[in-house]
Amino acid sequence: xxxxxxxxxxxxxxxxxxxxxxxxxxxxxxxxxxxxxxxxxxxxxxxxxxxxxxxxxxxxxxxxxxxxxxxxxxxxxxxxxxxxxxxxxxxxxxxxxxxxxxxxxxxxxxxxxxxxxxxxxxxxxxxxxxxxxxxxxxxxxxxxxxxxxxxxxxxxxxxxxxxxxxxxxxxxxxxxxxxxxxxxxxxxxxxxxxxxxxxxxxxxxxxxxxxxxxxxxx
Amino acid sequence: xxxxxxxxxxxxxxxxxxxxxxxxxxxxxxxxxxxxxxxxxxxxxxxxxxxxxxxxxxxxxxxxxxxxxxxxxxxxxxxxxxxxxxxxxxxxxxxxxxxxxxxxxxxxxxxxxxxxxxxxxxxxxxxxxxxxxxxxxxxxxxxxxxxxxxxxxxxxxxxxxxxxxxxxxxxxxxxxxxxxxxxxxxxxxxxxxxxxxxxxxxxxxxxxxxxxxxxxxxxxxxxxxxxxxxxxxxxxxxxxxxxxxxxxxxxxxxxxxxxx
Amino acid sequence: xxxxxxxxxxxxxxxxxxxxxxxxxxxxxxxxxxxxxxxxxxxxxxxxxxxxxxxxxxxxxxxxxxxxxxxxxxxxxxxxxxxxxxxxxxxxxxxxxxxxxxxxxxxxxxxxxxxxxxxxxxxxxxxxxxxxxxxxxxxxxxxxxxxxxxxxxxxxxxxxxxxxxxxxxxxxxxxxxxxxxxxxxxxxxxxxxxxxxxxxxxxxxxxxxxxxxxxxxxxxxxx
Numbered sequence: 001x002x003x004x005x006x007x008x009x010x011x012x013x014x015x016x017x018x019x020x021x022x023x024x025x026x027x028x029x030x031x032x033x034x035x036x037x038x039x040x041x042x043x044x045x046x047x048x049x050x051x052x053x054x055x056x057x058x059x060x061x062x063x064x065x066x067x068x069x070x071x072x073x074x075x076x077x078x079x080x081x082x083x084x085x086x087x088x089x090x091x092x093x094x095x096x097x098x099x100x101x102x103x104x105x106x107x108x109x110x111x112x113x114x115x116x117x118x119x120x121x122x123x124x125x126x127x128x129x130x131x132x133x134x135x136x137x138x139x140x141x142x143x144x145x146x147x148x149x150x151x152x153x154x155x156x157x158x159x160x161x162x163x164x165x166x167x168x169x170x171x172x173x174x175x176x177x178x179x180x181x182x183x184x185x186x187x188x189x190x191x192x193x194x195x196x197x198x199x200x201x202x203x204x205x206x207x208x209x210x211x212x213x214x215x216x217x218x
Numbered sequence: 219x220x221x222x223x224x225x226x227x228x229x230x231x232x233x234x235x236x237x238x239x240x241x242x243x244x245x246x247x248x249x250x251x252x253x254x255x256x257x258x259x260x261x262x263x264x265x266x267x268x269x270x271x272x273x274x275x276x277x278x279x280x281x282x283x284x285x286x287x288x289x290x291x292x293x294x295x296x297x298x299x300x301x302x303x304x305x306x307x308x309x310x311x312x313x314x315x316x317x318x319x320x321x322x323x324x325x326x327x328x329x330x331x332x333x334x335x336x337x338x339x340x341x342x343x344x345x346x347x348x349x350x351x352x353x354x355x356x357x358x359x360x361x362x363x364x365x366x367x368x369x370x371x372x373x374x375x376x377x378x379x380x381x382x383x384x385x386x387x388x389x390x391x392x393x394x395x396x397x398x399x400x401x402x403x404x405x406x407x408x409x410x411x412x413x414x415x416x417x418x419x420x421x422x423x424x425x426x427x428x429x430x431x432x433x434x435x436x437x438x439x440x441x442x443x444x445x446x447x448x449x450x451x452x453x454x455x456x457x458x459x460x461x462x463x464x465x466x467x468x469x470x471x472x473x474x475x476x477x478x
Numbered sequence: 479x480x481x482x483x484x485x486x487x488x489x490x491x492x493x494x495x496x497x498x499x500x501x502x503x504x505x506x507x508x509x510x511x512x513x514x515x516x517x518x519x520x521x522x523x524x525x526x527x528x529x530x531x532x533x534x535x536x537x538x539x540x541x542x543x544x545x546x547x548x549x550x551x552x553x554x555x556x557x558x559x560x561x562x563x564x565x566x567x568x569x570x571x572x573x574x575x576x577x578x579x580x581x582x583x584x585x586x587x588x589x590x591x592x593x594x595x596x597x598x599x600x601x602x603x604x605x606x607x608x609x610x611x612x613x614x615x616x617x618x619x620x621x622x623x624x625x626x627x628x629x630x631x632x633x634x635x636x637x638x639x640x641x642x643x644x645x646x647x648x649x650x651x652x653x654x655x656x657x658x659x660x661x662x663x664x665x666x667x668x669x670x671x672x673x674x675x676x677x678x679x680x681x682x683x684x685x686x687x688x689x690x691x692x693x694x695x696x697x698x699x700x701x
Binding site: 383 | 591593594596600601602603604605607615616619693694
């Protein structure tokens with residue numbers, strides 16, 4: 001095992017780590033929008049909306065991410081749409097995580113004691129106000145720990161976009177391995193970068209959790 | 219004169235900086251029923267749990283029929299923690315009933331009662347089951363032998379817990395607020411079983427809020443507050459004749475809500 | 479898609495599915511066994527061991543499964559571990575899932591209320607009997623739902639094995655797609671197939687969970 005290999009490729013790995021982080025951030029951000037929309041659908045009073053949301057969750061949790069990514073890739077190829085691989089990758093991640101995030105948000109809303117909304121209604125709060133001032137802030141607060149967890153999962157899942165050629169951490173590790181004939185060092189190096197990113201995110205998440213807990217009573 | 223079943227002298231216990239028990243003295247003679255009453259945080263549960271060393275104590279001594287529990291005399295004269303095996307041997311002879319029953323949820327009522335007989339007393343499978351059935355009958359639950367705890371009411375679960383402790387044929391029994399977690403209408407069935415145990419001569423030390431039960435069944439009441447026993451004596455004395463201000467204050471809240 | 483094409487490739491697709499199931503089963507079993515052992519070792523009052531185990535768990539949970547596979551398959555020979563693709567796939571799944579199962583079992587142990595242990599102590603039960611008759615059964619029952627969940631997650635991870643050329647279903651499908659220029663149809667079929675598979679196993683999993691934990695469920699009206 002020759003650590004010099006890792007040191008020499010440090011620059012490439014750092015750049016790739018940045019790509020991984022960027023893709024994951026974009027994925028989870030768009031995924032949050034999708035997740036919020038799907039969650040709203042699942043909580044809606046309209047049956048067809050609920051069914052649609054349920055179907056979305058079922059499909060995008062059931063189809064493995066790799067299959068989804070390749071599906072988007074071949075779909076774009078078949079219908080001749082000239083969308084860059086990066087956008088396709090982020091889209092795939094977003095669609096997939098959207099399903100999980102919708103369930104996280106839905107779980108958070110269901111965890112709220114119903115009495116709070118009832119008390120607000122009894123005091124004369126109008127419907128949208130109850131939503132905005134009482135339910136939404138608390139639901140978001142409850143969602144933060146599982147959402148941070150989901151972010152870490154996305155960071156790891158992003159390694160699959162390497163199959164469509166994007167130069168993120170896994171793809172770059174593969175390149176280093178084939179160029180230097182030292183797969184051990186290459187993949188250990190890449191792994192260390194993933195661990196470092198995850199550690200930072202987890203640490204950030206702990207701080208965020210503490211800040212939020214200080215505000216709310218549990 | 220036989221040794222008292224429980225002899226507590228100068229019992230002291232600390233949780234960090236907080237002194238929970240400050241030099242408690244208490245004696246329970248054979249076949250005596252002693253009820254510990256007092257406000258929450260007074261240390262009564264901690265005191266009870268020191269008797270079978272579920273809670274280790276820092277100073278003083280607890281003796282069961284003359285034998286020190288939790289510690290043994292080291293060769294150099296000081297004392298050291300008791301080894302695991304003799305401690306388990308002593309615990310075998312002490313029955314305990316918990317506020318939250320603590321039945322094992324993956325075993326039927328019968329199995330709950332028979333398991334200690336098999337694992338600790340070393341009884342054969344069939345004999346353990348027989349003894350367990352007899353104990354369940356004793357507490358009025360023979361028809362629930364095959365039921366799992368999740369299917370039983372709180373009162374039934376507690377009675378199974380009593381049967382489990384009783385099956386070991388202990389020399390004394392400890393009760394840690396046995397009815398505090400029960401719905402009011404289920405309290406009676408558990409108190410009935412405890413009453414019958416008392417009438418059969420079981421030595422019992424009970425932490426309870428059930429003043430009516432204590433008044434009629436206990437030989438002695440001990441009032442504990444802030445880690446010290448402030449008053450003890452027969453129920454009539456403690457409830458009606460004691461001049462201790464803290465006792466009077468504590469009982470006042472009960473006078474206001476229940477009459478006994 | 480031409481039905482003749484499907485018919486021609488049916489044997490390889492079926493064999494691919496067989497490999498998928500085999501990898502999932504063997505990998506899952508390996509993961510469960512390893513994870514259980516790790517969780518037991520974790521209970522020993524030996525700090526350096528716990529530190530080591532925690533580091534192992536964090537590495538396997540903190541890095542992508544694909545990287546772990548590459549390390550095993552491509553890097554293995556450099557430390558004397560020459561595994562063929564399928565073996566690397568199974569071992570990879572096993573190691574990866576063992577970290578998750580270890581945490582699941584740890585959670586199971588923690589879920590056993592301390593009061594039940596105290597009850598065992600109060601009747602004088604020894605540590606071995608307490609572990610075998612009270613702690614372990616309680617922990618295992620508590621672990622069933624998350625184990626079922628993880629096994630379903632694992633079934634989806636098997637597609638990643640195709641990247642290191644394990645001849646499971648996805649790999650066979652891609653081979654067929656490449657040879658017959660039916661990439662889109664093939665991947666679409668894959669998506670539908672896996673969606674149905676995961677739906678079916680999820681429902682089955684819920685039923686198994688319910689069956690195992692049924693006797694512990696609260697009845698609607700207590701007697």
